[in-house]
Amino acid sequence: MAEEKLPRRSEDFSAWYNEIVSRAELAEHSPVRGSMVIRPNGYGIWELMQQALDKMFKDTGHQNAYFPMLIPLSFITKEAKHVEGFAPELAVVTQGGGKELEEPLVLRPTSETIIYHMYAKWVQSYRDLPILMNQWANVVRWEMRTRLFLRTMEFLWQEGHTAHETEAEAEAETLQMLGVYRTFMYDHMAMPVICGPKSDSERFAGALRTYAVEGLMQDNKALQAGTSHNLGQNFAKVFDLQFQSREGTLEYAWNTSWGVSTRMVGGLIMTHSDDDGLVTPPKLAPVQVVIVPIFKTDVEQAVVMGAADAVFRELKAAGVRVKLDSRDSMSPGAKYYDHELKGVPLRMEIGPKDVEKNTVVIVPRVELSKEEAAKPGRKQKLFVPREGLSERVRQLLDALQSQLFDNALARREANSVRGTTSYDEMKALIERDAGFIYAGWCGSAECETKVKEETKATIRVIPFEEFRSAVQPTHCIVCGGEARHEAVWAKSY
RNA sequence: CGGGGCGUGGCUCAGCCUGGUAGAGCACCUGGUUCGGGACCAGGGGGUCGGAGGUUCGAAUCCUCUCGCCCCGACCA
Numbered sequence: 001m002a003e004e005k006l007p008r009r010s011e012d013f014s015a016w017y018n019e020i021v022s023r024a025e026l027a028e029h030s031p032v033r034g035s036m037v038i039r040p041n042g043y044g045i046w047e048l049m050q051q052a053l054d055k056m057f058k059d060t061g062h063q064n065a066y067f068p069m070l071i072p073l074s075f076i077t078k079e080a081k082h083v084e085g086f087a088p089e090l091a092v093v094t095q096g097g098g099k100e101l102e103e104p105l106v107l108r109p110t111s112e113t114i115i116y117h118m119y120a121k122w123v124q125s126y127r128d129l130p131i132l133m134n135q136w137a138n139v140v141r142w143e144m145r146t147r148l149f150l151r152t153m154e155f156l157w158q159e160g161h162t163a164h165e166t167e168a169e170a171e172a173e174t175l176q177m178l179g180v181y182r183t184f185m186y187d188h189m190a191m192p193v194i195c196g197p198k199s200d201s202e203r204f205a206g207a208l209r210t211y212a213v214e215g216l217m218q219d220n221k222a223l224q225a226g227t228s229h230n231l232g233q234n235f236a237k238v239f240d241l242q243f244q245s246r247e248g249t250l251e252y253a254w255n256t257s258w259g260v261s262t263r264m265v266g267g268l269i270m271t272h273s274d275d276d277g278l279v280t281p282p283k284l285a286p287v288q289v290v291i292v293p294i295f296k297t298d299v300e301q302a303v304v305m306g307a308a309d310a311v312f313r314e315l316k317a318a319g320v321r322v323k324l325d326s327r328d329s330m331s332p333g334a335k336y337y338d339h340e341l342k343g344v345p346l347r348m349e350i351g352p353k354d355v356e357k358n359t360v361v362i363v364p365r366v367e368l369s370k371e372e373a374a375k376p377g378r379k380q381k382l383f384v385p386r387e388g389l390s391e392r393v394r395q396l397l398d399a400l401q402s403q404l405f406d407n408a409l410a411r412r413e414a415n416s417v418r419g420t421t422s423y424d425e426m427k428a429l430i431e432r433d434a435g436f437i438y439a440g441w442c443g444s445a446e447c448e449t450k451v452k453e454e455t456k457a458t459i460r461v462i463p464f465e466e467f468r469s470a471v472q473p474t475h476c477i478v479c480g481g482e483a484r485h486e487a488v489w490a491k492s493y
Numbered sequence: 494c495g496g497g498g499c500g501u502g503g504c505u506c507a508g509c510c511u512g513g514u515a516g517a518g519c520a521c522c523u524g525g526u527u528c529g530g531g532a533c534c535a536g537g538g539g540g541u542c543g544g545a546g547g548u549u550c551g552a553a554u555c556c557u558c559u560c561g562c563c564c565c566g567a568c569c570a
Contacts (some may be wrong), residue, residue: 014564029562029563031562033561033562072503085569088568088569089568097556110570139570141569141570143568143569144494144567144568144569145564145566145568145569146564150570151569152570155570204570212570215517223570224570225570227570234540259570260570261570262570263570294529295528296527296528323570328528329533330532331526331527331530331531331532332528332529332530332531333527333528333529333531333532334528334530334531334532335530335531336530336531337530337531338531349529351528351529353529354531355530361529364553377531378530493569493570
């Protein structure tokens with residue numbers, strides 16, 4: 001049958017990405033332009049992301065709630081910057097029940113307006129603060145060009161919305177949630193991200209400050225994987241979100257909002273996957289281990305299936321997400337390719353020889369540097385005793401999780417350029433897709449715009465201290481003026 | 494909205510120029526032999542060619558209109 005190979009990443013990255021999404025059955029286009037159907041394999045990843053994040057939100061004191069999808073148009077237009085930012089991508093409902101509506105409704109592009117409108121009703125005094133809520137929802141933004149997971153007209157996300165007594169408290173919340181995203185991306189997605197504030201031009205419409213986590217994909221384009229906003233009192237003022245303070249005065253509350261979306265699934269794909277298909281970190285893999293039984297005769301089949309089933313039950317009892325691939329009419333080899341394409345972290349082969357020796361063969365999806373190396377041109381194969389198997393499997397899953405992180409971090413650092421002081425050199429670097437470019441910036445919008453217009457690269461983030469270069473730039477790479485920040489520049493999704 | 498491409502079984506595509514009433518590979522179904530890196534043989538089901546109109550004895554093929562999709566550029570999580 002010889003299924004066609006995937007396009008190579010090095011030859012056509014976006015064709016490679018599209019093929020993975022399609023062939024691993026993660027998602028496909030719906031009949032409506034720009035919107036997508038998320039299939040079980042893709043949704044399974046999203047569900048695991050949700051579970052992990054939801055727990056982190058609860059652990060930091062947040063509660064889930066749900067606000068409706070239809071928002072009065074007048075709400076959106078109340079905050080000047082907010083309308084300006086979202087007007088071009090609004091989907092508006094003008095008819096209902098066969099009649100023209102008195103006031104058009106928009107499909108939420110984000111929920112600040114409706115949420116702060118409601119908070120205003122719930123808050124009287126400082127005793128009602130803080131409000132710490134999150135919602136899991138879909139949002140709609142009319143996009144010109146779409147890519148599955150990375151940018152679609154409707155997407156799934158979570159949006160946290162909080163209200164606080166003081167600016168300091170709101171700022172602390174904004175940073176705390178950015179930290180939650182960062183931890184999630186490190187520990188679960190195995191995706192190293194750099195964190196920090198956005199420049200003014202990249203700030204969320206209506207926010208005081210926007211912070212982001214940014215990953216570097218394998219084509220050296222940056223992906224904004226999550227944002228956290230300090231909204232100041234902008235929305236509170238517009239929606240009359242006031243409270244009586246401890247001193248008896250009437251004050252506007254301070255708000256934050258923060259979100260991550262199904263875009264992370266795209267980030268996951270572009271961070272780890274290879275020319276053989278999808279690669280999923282064990283913590284987010286709907287199937288962590290797949291067992292492929294191997295046999296020729298009926299007698300062998302009975303013995304092998306017995307052993308495979310026992311292993312299956314043992315792993316399942318140990319809390320491993322395991323699947324026994326008992327499809328007949330498909331050769332073991334064909335199954336190997338299939339599971340590699342779909343990104344299953346560990347493949348376990350059980351055949352007559354294994355049963356005889358009381359072992360199994362485990363093949364990790366990505367080579368583990370701490371295990372016996374693979375023979376040249378072959379996949380790494382580990383011969384594992386049946387005794388203590390579930391413990392060993394756990395250990396290998398953990399090892400794979402950290403291996404993926406290490407690989408991604410090494411790749412990002414190999415594609416980060418620091419110390420450039422010449423604008424011409426910077427242009428040349430961007431021209432050949434060099435990755436993250438750390439350079440001095442005077443802080444002016446003029447210099448930022450100039451770079452964007454001349455190179456298509458933008459400031460992804462002004463990195464927090466721990467992400468900054470050892471030697472800090474002293475001059476703006478564009479105008480040569482005094483550098484107020486070190487900025488990270490890259491082309492982005 | 495500007496530039497390019499494409500709509501033919503589930504998928505990828507050939508056929509269109511030089512009209513004659515639809516074909517391949519993969520997938521699917523049945524039976525048998527296979528099975529430690531993409532199995533093979535035999536048999537079988539499934540499309541009226543994006544839509545509408547026109548030319549013609551006859552249209553997937555020619556003409557007109559129309560709808561939709563994809564890719565590249567201007568906006569964005």
